[in-house]
Each structure stands twice: as C-alpha cells, then as structure tokens.
Amino acid sequence: MSLDRLIEKIEQTQNPSVAGLDPKLAYVPEYIKEKCFEKYGETLKGAAKALLEFNKGLIDALYDIVPAVKPQAAYYEMYGPAGVKTLYKTQEYARSKGMYVITDGKRNDIGTTMEAYAAAHLGKVQVGKETYEPFLGDALTVNGYLGSDGIKPLLATCRDNDKGIFVLVKTSNPSSGELQDKKIDGVTIYETMGRMCEEWGRDLPGVYGYSGVGAVVGATYPDQLKYLREKLPATFFLIPGYGAQGAGAKDIAGAFDKNGLGGIVNSSRGIMCAYQKEKCDEHEFAEAARREAIRMRDEIMGCVGKITLNK
Amino acid sequence: MSLDRLIEKIEQTQNPSVAGLDPKLAYVPEYIKEKCFEKYGETLKGAAKALLEFNKGLIDALYDIVPAVKPQAAYYEMYGPAGVKTLYKTQEYARSKGMYVITDGKRNDIGTTMEAYAAAHLGKVQVGKETYEPFLGDALTVNGYLGSDGIKPLLATCRDNDKGIFVLVKTSNPSSGELQDKKIDGVTIYETMGRMCEEWGRDLPGVYGYSGVGAVVGATYPDQLKYLREKLPATFFLIPGYGAQGAGAKDIAGAFDKNGLGGIVNSSRGIMCAYQKEKCDEHEFAEAARREAIRMRDEIMGCVGKITLNK
Numbered sequence: 113m114s115l116d117r118l119i120e121k122i123e124q125t126q127n128p129s130v131a132g133l134d135p136k137l138a139y140v141p142e143y144i145k146e147k148c149f150e151k152y153g154e155t156l157k158g159a160a161k162a163l164l165e166f167n168k169g170l171i172d173a174l175y176d177i178v179p180a181v182k183p184q185a186a187y188y189e190m191y192g193p194a195g196v197k198t199l200y201k202t203q204e205y206a207r208s209k210g211m212y213v214i215t216d217g218k219r220n221d222i223g224t225t226m227e228a229y230a231a232a233h234l235g236k237v238q239v240g241k242e243t244y245e246p247f248l249g250d251a252l253t254v255n256g257y258l259g260s261d262g263i264k265p266l267l268a269t270c271r272d273n274d275k276g277i278f279v280l281v282k283t284s285n286p287s288s289g290e291l292q293d294k295k296i297d298g299v300t301i302y303e304t305m306g307r308m309c310e311e312w313g314r315d316l317p318g319v320y321g322y323s324g325v326g327a328v329v330g331a332t333y334p335d336q337l338k339y340l341r342e343k344l345p346a347t348f349f350l351i352p353g354y355g356a357q358g359a360g361a362k363d364i365a366g367a368f369d370k371n372g373l374g375g376i377v378n379s380s381r382g383i384m385c386a387y388q389k390e391k392c393d394e395h396e397f398a399e400a401a402r403r404e405a406i407r408m409r410d411e412i413m414g415c416v417g418k419i420t421l422n423k
Numbered sequence: 424m425s426l427d428r429l430i431e432k433i434e435q436t437q438n439p440s441v442a443g444l445d446p447k448l449a450y451v452p453e454y455i456k457e458k459c460f461e462k463y464g465e466t467l468k469g470a471a472k473a474l475l476e477f478n479k480g481l482i483d484a485l486y487d488i489v490p491a492v493k494p495q496a497a498y499y500e501m502y503g504p505a506g507v508k509t510l511y512k513t514q515e516y517a518r519s520k521g522m523y524v525i526t527d528g529k530r531n532d533i534g535t536t537m538e539a540y541a542a543a544h545l546g547k548v549q550v551g552k553e554t555y556e557p558f559l560g561d562a563l564t565v566n567g568y569l570g571s572d573g574i575k576p577l578l579a580t581c582r583d584n585d586k587g588i589f590v591l592v593k594t595s596n597p598s599s600g601e602l603q604d605k606k607i608d609g610v611t612i613y614e615t616m617g618r619m620c621e622e623w624g625r626d627l628p629g630v631y632g633y634s635g636v637g638a639v640v641g642a643t644y645p646d647q648l649k650y651l652r653e654k655l656p657a658t659f660f661l662i663p664g665y666g667a668q669g670a671g672a673k674d675i676a677g678a679f680d681k682n683g684l685g686g687i688v689n690s691s692r693g694i695m696c697a698y699q700k701e702k703c704d705e706h707e708f709a710e711a712a713r714r715e716a717i718r719m720r721d722e723i724m725g726c727v728g729k730i731t732l733n734k
Contacts, residue, residue, distance in 0.1 A: 134536065134539075136539075137550065145551075149550075149551055154550045154551030154552060154553045155550060155553065155555070156548075156550060156555050156557060158550060158551075159548075159550045184532075184536055184539075186530070186532060186536045186537070186539035186540045186543060187536070187539050189539070189540065189543035189544070189557065189558070190539045190540075190542050190543040190548055190557055191548065191550075191557055192511060192543075192555065192556075192557035192558060193504060193507050193508040193510075193511050195543075195557065196504050196507040197504040199504075200503060200504050218530070218531050218532055218566075219497070219529070220529050220531070220566055220591075221495075221497060221529055222594060222595065222596035222599075223596060225445065225495055225497045225498070226497070228445075228447075228495075228497035228498050228500070228501045229497045229500065229501075231501050232497060232500035232501040232502075232503075232506075233500070237467075237470075237501055237502065239448065239460075239465045239466060239467060239469060239470045239502075240456075240460055240465030240469075241465060242465045242466065244466075244467050244503065245503075246467060246500065246501055246502055246503035246506065247500070247503060255529075255531055255566050255568050256568075256602070257566050257567075257568045257591060257594075257602060257603070258591070258594050258596055258598070258599060258602075258603075259596070259598035259599055259600070259601030259602055259603070260598040260601060261596040261597060261598040261599070262596070262598075280531075280568060280569070283533060283568075283569050284533065285533035285534060285569055285570070285572040285573070286572060287569070287570035287571040287572040287573075288533075288569055288570055288572070289570070290570035290571060290619075291567070291568060291569075291570055291612070291615065291616070292568070292570070294607040294608075294612075294615070295607065296605040296606065296607060296612075297605075301602070301605075301607075301612070304602065304605070305602070308601075
C-alpha cells in the first residue's frame with residue numbers, strides 16, 4: 113500500500129534512477145522503423161510497433177541495473193489508439209522483467225471520474241464475472257489542482273492493489289513558478305501541495321518511512337528540493353529534470369536522506385538517445401542506453417552513498 | 424483558431440449545452456451488454472464495444488439538437504487500450520454527425536511533452552510521408568498548474584488546426600477551494616488562473632469576442648461563475664456540475680453575456696442515465712436521453728433568452 117516495492121528495487125539495484133520511456137519516432141533507429149513500416153505501412157500502427165520494439169530493446173538493456181521505467185502517456189497517445197496499446201505492451205514487458213512501472217499521466221479529475229482513472233491505471237475493472245487490469249502501472253503521476261476530492265479516490269485503489277501515486281508539487285519547467293511559487297499566507301503553493309501529500313500519505317504508510325503518496329519535484333530547483341526533503345519527511349520524490357533539462361548530480365543531492373533514500377531521478381532523452389549523442393551505430397542503441405544508465409547511476413551514487421533499508 | 428465553430432453550433436441549435444459521454448458499464452442497457460458479451464466475451468473489448476454502441480445511440484438521438492459532446496477520457500481508459508479505441512470511434516461518430524467534440528482529458532505537462540499531447544488530441548502527427556489525426560477532438564480540457572510552459576505548446580496547435588482548449592479555473596467539486604480559493608496578494612488562485620486564460624487567449628482571438636482559450640468553471644459555484652464572467656470577457660466557459668452534481672439553471676445564469684453567449688453547460692449522467700431515472704424500457708434509452716436533453720435545453724434557455732452572433 114505504498115511505494116515500498118519501488119524502494120526495495122532501488123536498494124537491490126543500488127540505483128535511485130528511473131528510465132523515462134518517452135519514445136518520439138525521431139528517437140527510434142531507422143532500421144527498426146523500416147522493418148515496422150514495411151510490415152504495417154507508414155501508419156499509426158506501424159509507428160506504434162516501432163516504439164514498442166525500441167522500448168523492448170531498452171528494457172532488455174536496463175532491467176537488471178535500473179529499478180524502474182516511467183512511460184510518459186503523451187508520447188503513446190500521440191500515435192492514437194495503436195500508440196496506447198504500445199503503452200500497455202511496454203508496461204507488460206517491463207513488468208515481466210521485474211521492473212517497477214511508473215505511468216506518467218499527470219491525471220486529475222474529481223470524485224467518480226478520478227475513481228475511473230484509478231481503476232484504469234492502478235486498479236482493476238470488472239466486466240460481467242471477469243476482472244481485468246486495464247493498464248499495468250505500479251504508480252501513477254497525478255495533478256492535485258482539484259484538491260482532496262481528486263486524490264482521495266486514488267488512495268483506496270492504492271491500498272487495495274499495493275500501488276502508489278506521485279503528486280505534482282514543484283515541476284521542473286522554467287515557468288513552474290508562475291503559479292507554484294506564489295505564496296498563500298506566507299507559504300508557497302508548492303509547499304502547500306507538499307503538505308497535502310504528507311497528509312494524504314498518512315492513509316498509506318510504508319515500512320521504510322515513506323508513504324504511498326510521493327511528490328514530483330524537479331531537479332532543476334535544487335534549493336527547493338532540499339527544502340522539501342526536510343519539510344516532507346514521509347514523502348518520496350520523483351525527480352525529473354536531470355540530464356537533457358540541465359540538472360546534474362549535485363543538484364539532486366539534497367533529495368536524499370541519511371540512508372540514501374528519498375527520491376528517484378528520471379532521465380528520458382539522456383538514456384533513450386544515448387546512441388545519437390555517442391554517434392555510435394544505431395544498432396547499438398540498447399548498449400549505448402545501458403552505458404548512459406550506468407554513467408548516470410554512478411554519478412548519482414557518488415552523491416548518495418550506499419542505499420540501506422532501515423525499517 | 425478559436426472556439427468559433429462551437430459558438431456557431433450553439434447558435435444554430437439555440438442550445439448552450441453539451442452531452443457528457445462518461446459511459447460506465449453500469450449505465451449501458453443490458454441488451455447492449457448481452458449482445459456485445461456474446462460476440463466478444465466478458466472482456467475489455469466486449470465492454471468497449473458495448474460503450475461504443477451506447478454512445479452511438481446517444482449521438483443519434485442528440486446530434487440535431489445538442490451542439491457538442493464531451494467524452495471523458497477516464498471512462499475509456501478504464502477499459503484499457505480497447506476502451507481508448509472506443510474513445511476514438513466515439514469522436515469519429517460524433518464528428519460524422521456534425522457535433523463539436525470536447526475531449527475531457529485535463530491533460531497537463533511541460534514543453535515537449537505538452538506538444539505531444541497537443542498533437543495527440545488537437546493536431547496531427549507524421550509517420551514517414553503520411554499524416555494522421557491520432558484522436559479527433561475539436562477542443563481539449565487542460566490543467567494549468569505547470570504555468571505557461573504547459574499551455575503555450577497548445578496554442579500553436581490550436582491556431583494551425585482551428586481547435587480550442589478549456590483550462591481548469593474553478594472546478595465544480597466540493598474540495599475545489601482547498602487550493603483554488605486561496606489568495607495570492609488578495610487574488611484567488613482561480614482568478615489568477617482565469618487571468619492567465621485571458622492572457623493566453625490573446626494569441627487565439629475569435630470573431631464572436633471569445634478566444635480559443637476557454638475556462639472550466641463549475642455551475643456549483645454560481646457567485647464565482649458570475650464574477651468570472653465579468654472579469655474574463657474574452658474567455659468562454661465550459662460549465663460542469665449541472666444536474667447530477669446539484670446545480671440548476673438559475674445557478675448558471677451568470678455565465679452568459681447579453682447575446683446569450685459565454686458558456687456551455689455539461690450534463691453527463693443526467694442525459695446518459697435518463698432512461699434509468701424515468702424507469703422506462705431500456706430499449707428507449709436514446710429517446711429518454713433526448714427528452715432530458717430537450718428539458719435541459721429549455722430550462723437553460725429560459726434563463727439565457729435568445730442566442731445571437733454579434734460580430
């Protein structure tokens with residue numbers, strides 16, 4: 113009923129990083145696209161199949177050293193219903209390899225509709241006498257702009273299915289301050305949202321000190337990251353903004369506690385496009401991704417030290 | 424490049440209401456479910472097919488009197504990739520009948536990812552030499568918590584494809600005030616977000632005085648609705664909360680300008696489940712939906728008066 117399974121995977125791999133799977137067609141090696149277009153035409157289905165093959169190659173190269181993947185829903189929806197099927201198949205493949213799956217959907221709505229999103233991404237649905245998992249995430253990113261009504265329906269689903277959520281608190285983008293940095297009675301909106309995460313998390317306690325309600329806090333705001341780690345002791349952080357968005361290992365150091373826990377750092381383009389950056393043969397995209405994942409792990413672990421599970 | 428096409432449909436039908444298509448399996452008549460389960464089994468696909476048949480029946484009953492439909496993405500994602508295909512097919516069918524399609528996805532993210540959502544729901548994507556529309560919405564609901572970075576990528580897509588967006592401003596749920604009613608320098612967050620809509624909308628002017636950047640404002644907060652209509656003269660409102668959530672026609676009166684324009688009122692369960700409320704034969708679900716849509720139209724038009732297009 114929390115993020116414990118994620119934390120255990122992080123400890124096992126000694127790696128607090130997550131591979132973002134945001135597969136633009138431009139990132140996919142030509143030989144994969146050619147093969148899929150030959151079979152399915154230059155269609156949305158052809159594109160979706162190419163993304164899936166690319167993702168599978170990345171997962172094969174990463175699953176033993178990286179604890180989690182974070183597919184970003186937008187890049188799958190971009191290829192229509194066929195693309196969304198690739199999201200499902202990617203989740204399924206990552207799960208089969210033992211990876212923790214964080215679906216980055218930033219979903220939000222009220223009451224009954226949020227229950228539908230919860231069932232869709234973290235729960236089960238019933239059809240007649242049968243029960244199905246519509247999508248295969250272990251955790252889901254969500255947006256808390258609508259207040260408790262938009263979060264509470266998720267908590268029951270998380271409890272019943274051993275899943276977690278990450279609520280947007282301080283996002284990594286340049287304009288995140290336009291709303292999030294504004295102050296209400298002397299307290300920023302991002303801190304207000306963070307305090308709500310602590311509050312919501314009380315319903316989903318974890319055995320390692322972190323609840324099932326995590327927060328998204330950008331690596332591009334290192335001071336806020338450090339500040340929030342102190343203020344939100346039971347809230348685990350999903351940290352975007354490393355690599356392509358400009359933040360480095362020193363920027364994320366403040367996110368971790370004395371046991372080396374407290375956050376997981378995302379890299380999407382850095383890992384997916386490593387073969388383009390290295391200018392190596394595109395057939396080596398998976399090996400290049402693995403090299404970048406190891407480089408990133410070692411860089412982060414240089415700041416974090418050893419990760420231990422103190423109960 | 425705005426919501427003009429929606430406004431024209433509202434004037435043609437003299438009906439500022441939108442039918443929310445949030446099809447829970449429990450809303451679907453038994454005979455439709457039985458038929459689909461017989462053909463496809465008690466599977467996610469069977470459920471998705473049942474939802475599609477239900478939606479088509481509703482659209483057939485409504486398209487000549489109701490200007491728009493608003494499918495809520497959550498209820499389709501709830502049935503997995505097959506459910507998402509039903510979202511697409513529902514959009515396609517509504518469009519073929521001339522209805523304006525508002526995809527209620529409340530999507531949000533930063534820069535490049537928001538571009539992916541924009542392409543997915545309001546734009547086009549290229550696959551090799553071919554171009555496709557991944558989904559078929561005319562407008563999309565979005566959440567502005569991430570600031571301008573999360574909205575600006577949408578504006579270019581709206582301009583290029585004659586589409587619009589609705590940004591969450593004051594949502595209809597009981598806890599919407601937890602964050603949205605808090606004040607920054609004496610101004611509520613919902614008004615701050617509303618002012619951003621006016622600002623963003625300058626890039627997408629419309630011929631009837633309303634821009635392509637609308638706002639979601641709940642009917643359950645009539646005072647705020649009236650206040651925001653005065654403060655946000657160029658922002659068209661999508662108004663949830665009528666019917667099942669408790670608001671009536673008098674609550675939405677403040678949303679409209681002297682020409683009877685300014686907002687479109689959503690009813691989902693009220694229309695979809697009219698046959699259950701009427702306790703009529705389930706084979707008459709579509710006729711019951713039409714009766715309720717007419718009742719709602721007449722009730723709203725009793726407050727609004729005649730709708731005219733003054734340029």
